[in-house]
Amino acid sequence: MKTNLRDRFVLFLSLTGITIIAVTGLLTYRIARNSVTDRTFSQLKTIRNARKFQLEQYFRDRSAEVLQLGQSQELTDFFSDLNQKNEQLKEGDTIAISSPGSYVFSTVFDRPGHHQLILFSKNNNGFIISRSNSKQISAVYFSGENKYSFASTAKTSIAENNVRIRDYDTTTKLPLMYVFAPARQGAVITGAVGISISADALNSILLEQNDQNGLGYSGEVYVIGSDFLMRSQSRFLEQSVMKTKVQTVPSSDVFANSEGQLIDNDYRGIPVLSSYSRLQIPGLDWAILAEIDKREALMPLENLRNTLLLVSVGIVFVLVFVSFWLSRFFSRPLLRLRNAVSEIGKGRLGITVDHQSNDEIGELAEAFNDMSLKLAEQRSEIAKREFQLETERRQRIQSFIDGQEKERQRLSRELHDGIGQIFVAARFQLESLGQNEIIQKLAPYAASKNLVDQGITELKKISNGLAPAELTEFGLASALRSLCNQIGNVPGIKVNQNISDLKTDPEEMVATHLYRIAQEALINSIKHSGASETDVSLIEQNNSLILVICDNGCGFDRKEAELKHGQGLNNMRERARLIGAGLKTESKTGCGTKIEITYQIQHSHGEQD
Known part of the structure; x- marks a missing residue:
């Protein structure tokens, strides 16, 4: 069967692309699977060690108690x-x-x-x-x-x-x-x-009845003896103490190797991720196992797999379309050359073939045109074309460089104002949780706090971010309400809202800057002023948008704030300046802070300060 060049080109390019997509998808899925598995085992080990310490401490306390009674x-x-x-x-x-x-x-x-x-x-x-x-x-x-x-x-x-x-x-x-x-x-x-x-x-220590404790809806921690009978109540079986026998690979391995982790069936015959260890309790040959269903642990991979499949199918369709377009792009000049040769064969000399590429096909067309046109005219045309291409190339490079610099500046501001503020809010949430002595003793609490602090430090170095999705989907007023609700969830902080629905939402860029200014002001109110109550209002009046953030905090001295707050105030001024809005700050030590932003919908003015 005869196949033309275009069909072979489409087939080769499509097969190559599909192979690359398949290999990349499989590697991505495998890496993600290993990462999720390792993370789950690490979480199970942390929970297991915490429960192990509690159990061993419980029996130490009981031993001391009976000694004291004696x-x-x-x-x-x-x-x-x-x-x-x-x-x-x-x-x-x-x-x-x-x-x-x-x-x-x-x-x-x-x-x-x-x-x-x-x-x-x-x-x-x-x-x-x-x-x-x-x-x-x-x-x-x-x-x-x-x-x-x-x-x-x-x-x-x-x-x-x-x-x-x-x-x-x-x-x-x-x-x-x-x-x-x-x-x-x-x-x-x-x-x-x-x-x-x-x-x-034991059950008061080991049993968990919610899916917010790191064990999900299918995880459990239980204790077995060397006879493989349960010493604590199963989360899934009633009256399991000294009745349910856990004859599984993890239960056998724990008494042979003291501790470990693996994936195997549990006592219900369900595949689980199991982390286990021997208990050091004098007189008791027990072991503790922390397990979670494999399906629940690897559930995030299902979403990843579905996403990869959808993206792969989309890329394949695009690739086939591009292959057809490229095949036509490359085969069309050859067809024109064939037709021109036929015309010359009929005696129509001087005919030329138009071409727009500088590859082998273009060279062939150029050689063909040399038979009909003068060499000098052809050289002049080629030089002119090369000059035009070089000029366009330089302009594109210059535009790319300018755009790249602007993009870096934008990313620097946005990451500081967006993800950086979320990390700050997370740190305050952790500090609020840290007031609980029990949580302070948990190892994940200190690790989480250190990770958040490290994230904040790194974000300050990069200082950039992206616009929130609420602005695009629901508009500025809805995004500000969501922000106020989020800040209001912080213990000890009350946020009063007076946010009116806007007749017409401002442009996306303007809305983003106004949102970021409000976010920066609210975070500064919590972080620096120690305010317990903050008022946020947004009104549309006389063709203007007026955004006001006012708190009852300690206030600040203007010069000291420049040094103390880093680039927070500078970012707010810069954002207001970019959209042509006026920004006024009123603050006095001990009297709170008020920030007012005025944006003219039709005509913008410079910053008022």
């Missing part, structure tokens, strides 16, 4: 009083406690997950103390004849003179752990004191 004179006296009655008591007899408000009982029973206080004597008898829902405390007597699972732990604690922790007891209706320490009267060990703990204590 040395408590109040508890020793109480135990002695009960022992005086044990000769008249039988197994299972109950004694009502007359002092339920005791500090000892409050210490034990007021903590979540604490169910019993156990007093164990060297004679293998003692009392199990519990508190009912009505806050009544009672003691149940037990003797050595009755076999309790915690007895061996209490005896070991007495023999070793140390704290002992026992894993869950599954013989009871509610699985309980036990923490025992020696009970002392002076230097003499009289027995052991212990507390029983249910899974509620």
Whole structure:
């Protein structure tokens, strides 16, 4: 089958472009996938380490608590009083406690997950103390004849003179752990004191019920033992403690290698990203696992994949269109040459072929025209064309350089006023959150604050940005309302709005500059003046737009502000000057600040200052 040059050119260019697009898309998707996976594992590791520290600290606190109870004179006296009655008591007899408000009982029973206080004597008898829902405390007597699972732990604690922790007891209706320490009267060990703990204590640390904590709607953190049974409540299965067996690759690997991370199925058979580590709790061979569904973790890649497909399809259509256009562009001169040769063959000498390119086809046309035209005339025409092309080239280069310089200036202003202010607002949000002592202790809080500070530092060096989308989509008034709402969300800041809908929105460039001036003024009000209330108004009056920002802050001295605020005030003046608007600043130390911008819709005037 015969194919012409144009068809082969289109086919080659299209296949080359499609191959490049496919390879680029696959590499982009792979890199993005690795990046999202690494970020998710890092987040899971951070959450896992935080929960691990909380759990280990919890058992350290409980060990210290039972040691303190064992040395408590109040508890020793109480135990002695009960022992005086044990000769008249039988197994299972109950004694009502007359002092339920005791500090000892409050210490034990007021903590979540604490169910019993156990007093164990060297004679293998003692009392199990519990508190009912009505806050009544009672003691149940037990003797050595009755076999309790915690007895061996209490005896070991007495023999070793140390704290002992026992894993869950599954013989009871509610699985309980036990923490025992020696009970002392002076230097003499009289027995052991212990507390029983249910899974509620662990669940209060591990269970997360919202998707704003870094685990999304499918993530969870749970604890397993060396028998692979769950020691904490599953987020997805009811009554999973000591009932659900987690026989997975991560659960096996954690007891073999202490810690790690991988992608595999969880105990539900669902693919997850899992980060795991052994817990360092004396007497307990446990491990902690932080997991999130693979589908949720990689969900951002679905949007990327769809975008890549849409963009690739669009590029292919454009590429095919360009290929057809280029094929016609290159084949048309050849067709003209063929027709001109046919005309010369018929005896029509002196015919010439027009050409606009300087490539091989142009050279062929030029050689053809040399047969019909004089060499001098052809040279003159070529020189003239070359001069015109060179002049146009120089003009384009000069225009490009001028445009490049203007673009750099614009980007410098916009990035400072846009993304830079968002980073500043983020820093204030973090500082507001940092007032919470719990958040201050979290490692992600300090890291996030450092990253924001680094971003602000780098943005000050670059100092440029882009116009907000609200201006193009909804207009200046809507964009200012959105800005005020955003600033008003900062704790301790109130923004009053008096923003009227405009009959006709100003040009995009004018609206952008007015928006940036308002944004700079509001951020300066929060950052420098310490204002608690700011008024923002936008009105259209007598063919003019009047934008006023007024706060109740500390105000500023004009000369000091020039040095202190960097280029913030200068940027506002420059923006007003670019659109021909008047800008007035009124401020006095201790009396707040007022900034007024007046823009003439039909005629603009210079800055008023």
